Amino acid sequence: MVSGHSNMPEWVYIGVVVALLCWVGAEAWNIERLVEHIPEDAKLIKVTGQQWFWTFEHEDGTKEIGELHVEAGKAYKFEITSKDVIHSFNIHDYVVLLDAVPGRVNTVWFAPTEAGEHDIQCREYCGLIHYNMRGTLYVSEAGA
Amino acid sequence: MTMRILAYATLALALSLPILPVMAAEPGEYLDRRSEIWNLFFRMMTVAFTIGTVVSGTIVWLCWRFRESHPKAKRTKYEEAGEW
Amino acid sequence: MVLEMARPRPIWQIMFSTHHTDVGLLYLITSLAFMFMGGALALSIRAELFFPGAQIITDAMTFNRIFTVHGTTLIFLFILPFASAVGNYFVPIMVRYKDMAYPKLNAIAFWMIPPAGALIWLGFADFTWYATPPYSVISAPGPAADMWIFGLKILGVSSILGSINFIVTILKCKHPDMPISKVPLLAWSFLSSSLIVLVALPTFAAALLMLLTDRLGVSGFFNPAVGGDPIAYAHLFWFTFHPEVYVLVIPAIGMMYEIIPRFSRKPIFSVTSGIIAFILLSIVSFASWAHHMYATGLSFTEKTVFMVGTLAAVPASAMHVFNFLATMWGGRIKFSTPMLWAIGGIALFFSAGAGGVVNSAMPLDFVTHDSYWVVGHFHLFVMGTILFGSVGYLYYMFPYVTGRMYNRKLGNIHFVLSFVGTVMVFFTQHVLGLFGMPRRVYDYPPIPEWIAMNQIATVGAMIIGVSMALFLINMLYSAARGKEADMNDPWNLGAKYYYPYERKNPQH
Known part of the structure; x- marks a missing residue:
């Protein structure tokens, strides 16, 4: 690296971001599944x-x-x-x-x-x- | 400054809570899409504003600590080396 | 150094020039002129919505035309040409070449913009910047709609020519001693956004032609009355224009990459990470177009795929934010005008991105789709991020272009007012969307919450209007009469202003 710093913080940061995105995706997927299910007697x-x-x-x-x-x-x-x-x-x-x-x-x-x-x-x-x-x-x- | 703005935005959001329809006391026969969707929304906004506080706090702290008029401010090593 | 205004020349000498800084100056002036024109339309929209009922605009059709031309102007006639202006000035210098790779092509690409702008403004179409069929096919009044289609067609060609020029200049004309990894991030941003344009734009170019023949009645691609499918247009349009969002934002990020290290008195934290993020963004930008179309009746599977594609673009954007903040960390920051704009831009970029992540969750589309939430969200990008980065960079390049210094006090006031105004308008519009107000409405029922929030937004817009008026005065006065800038170090940073490579304009 040009400036001789560690890249560790950036990897941790990206890990946190990706984890949050996975959570958003999973939550959204679950709720969408629930609300899209049309009751049979509608x-x-x-x-x-x-x-x-x-x-x-x-x-x-x-x-x-x-x-x-x-x-x-x-x-x-x-x-x-x-x-x-x-x-x-x-x-x-x-x-x-x-x-x-x-x-x-x-x-x-x-x-x-x-x-x-x-x-x-x-x-x-x-x-x-x-x-x-x-x-x-x-x-x-x-x-x- | 950003922090304060975000705080006001949070406040504005909190004041907008009355749009959340009051849920019927007994759980209905059918899924209530309002509660599912709005609960999802508020879960996400809680996380978003928490992260927003961290990010804007970081920006404000960086601006405060590394301003050139800060008592501890010193020339960066890149300035010394003349390579920036 | 190239000084445009310090040594005045007859205007035709600039107009007929193919030199990159002359073309850059033409791009710059044109884009700023359109920015003020489009901004004036925005103010009239906000004034109209201050109260329910007709205020200053007497009929709905005029209102519909105004927001259509507002959007079209600011995206295609301000943001894109402004980026081209910066690219024209600095890409050849950054890759150490005497000019753009194809100077005549460069001038042609610029000269397509004024006629296209004239078509759009003289036509004043009403079918939104998105030109939705079947409305745009069976219902939108001509010749305005057809003029808009031709205007966009010309702008598309101009964009493609400009992109080819940037790509060739960067990849083929850079100095032989300069490896691609040493090309500054601003030039990298032009490389990646130009590549996106080349891949994305032909789709819309085709869709425009199909739209035109549909309007002429010789085809029915998007007209359900003769068996066409309007949703096909939505796919073609967003396949181009979701990546186009990144075409708009990537150069602005590149501009922040120039400003932030300079005023932090440090090199960029990680150039490699910036390059990787640009490349990632330009690839992933193609995976999310249908998130604009959740409400058109996509299946659960399609929605899921495009939600994942949308979320996939976030880490790359987050890497840029990390890079900005890590660059400031441990620096000695001078809060000159360009730096203020860049920092404000980071904060608003984050807000826009966070809103976008929340928005990409499929069920929330039932709440936010085509409401004022969306208006607030994308304006935080185009105004809060792109305009903030661009205006910051304009202040940064001002001495370079004019040889003079802008009025710093006015520049700082401009920033504070714009920042406050932007937050007032677009954060409020998010909440207004949660209350259910649809976008693109001329009038609204007198719901107290809607009125209150529309009024806050309008006041914010007027604050932005005042700040932009100050900006205009500052630019005009300082370009002509401003204090001569110390060209070695206009901001007293203790270092040379610009790149060591100098090339004189042969006209000087």
């Missing part, structure tokens, strides 16, 4: 994005625009697609987020726990009124 809701609103279709065929009514204590599976450009379906309060891509169906699920109202928004730039491509999620009491 009810299907078809979500369609288009400039600039959301349409929802329940299993029984009822449709809603800009509003989504679900029941606490049940699991729901969203099948998300788009009619025109790419959107991103997002219920931030329930950490639900997935792109609505034309020609593809993406799947994500959630199980609301208590009654309330939550914002639905578009998170992928989709043109003029992207900023106002919003909706509302209404969660009603279990068994109501």
